[in-house]
Amino acid sequence: MTVHTAPKSLLDQLEEAGIAYELLPHRRTDTAAAEAEALGIEPSQVAKTIVLTSPAGFVLAVLPASERLDLHKVRAFLDSKDVELATEEVLAGAYPEFELGAVPPTGAHGDRVLVDLRMCENEYVVLEAGTHEESLRMGTAGLIALNRALVADLCRD
Amino acid sequence: MSSETARKQTKPGDVVVVAGHHVGESERIGEILELLGDPEHQRYRVRWDEGHESIFYPSSDAVIRHKTRARKEKR
Numbered sequence: 001m002t003v004h005t006a007p008k009s010l011l012d013q014l015e016e017a018g019i020a021y022e023l024l025p026h027r028r029t030d031t032a033a034a035e036a037e038a039l040g041i042e043p044s045q046v047a048k049t050i051v052l053t054s055p056a057g058f059v060l061a062v063l064p065a066s067e068r069l070d071l072h073k074v075r076a077f078l079d080s081k082d083v084e085l086a087t088e089e090v091l092a093g094a095y096p097e098f099e100l101g102a103v104p105p106t107g108a109h110g111d112r113v114l115v116d117l118r119m120c121e122n123e124y125v126v127l128e129a130g131t132h133e134e135s136l137r138m139g140t141a142g143l144i145a146l147n148r149a150l151v152a153d154l155c156r157d
Numbered sequence: 158m159s160s161e162t163a164r165k166q167t168k169p170g171d172v173v174v175v176a177g178h179h180v181g182e183s184e185r186i187g188e189i190l191e192l193l194g195d196p197e198h199q200r201y202r203v204r205w206d207e208g209h210e211s212i213f214y215p216s217s218d219a220v221i222r223h224k225t226r227a228r229k230e231k232r
Contacts, residue, residue, distance in 0.1 A: 011214070015198040020216035024209070123178060137211075 006129035032065030063116035067155040098130040107147035
């Protein structure tokens with residue numbers, strides 16, 4: 001059985017930026033909530049990344065696994081009505097180095113990153129590491145600094 | 158010895174200590190099991206004191222404590 005691990009390009013990006021991280025192996029999971037359970041941590045500590053399409057390119061929205069994205073809020077924040085969820089076909093073509101549904105919010109392709117303000121309540125965040133079998137734990141401040149991410153309210157009330 | 162030099166001399170069996178960031182927060186301690194990556198970007202396989210293992214790439218808040226190695230005494 002093949003075990004998928006974090007792509008080297010992702011680790012190189014973090015190391016070149018001087019950002020500390022930890023890779024946490026776990027059983028294969030398909031959702032952020034299941035990832036939290038596999039790691040034995042609260043879903044609020046695990047972030048899910050939702051890839052959106054916009055006229056200006058891809059936008060990566062990062063929010064707690066326990067929350068749901070509010071597309072209306074994202075559209076209002078970006079001041080664009082043309083923001084949509086990326087389809088699996090689009091994701092597979094745009095991020096071939098990552099497993100489908102496990103794109104990390106590191107903005108490796110120069111994508112714009114939005115972080116939900118609830119994430120800032122935790123000093124550390126756990127993310128998919130480009131694979132469904134390994135998670136990335138890093139400082140929330142480091143994640144924001146890495147991408148010059150914007151912090152906003154992205155979740156449903 | 159600079160922390161950079163100390164890291165370059167790291168060996169399996171050494172201990173990594175990560176400082177707590179808040180008052181009252183205890184430090185994390187782990188034993189380095191394996192050195193990974195290249196010397197410029199050294200990452201470690203660590204067994205943490207709470208029991209789990211992970212791959213760890215340190216920043217400035219981590220200190221490496223070298224395992225004491227017995228010296229042969231000259232006669």
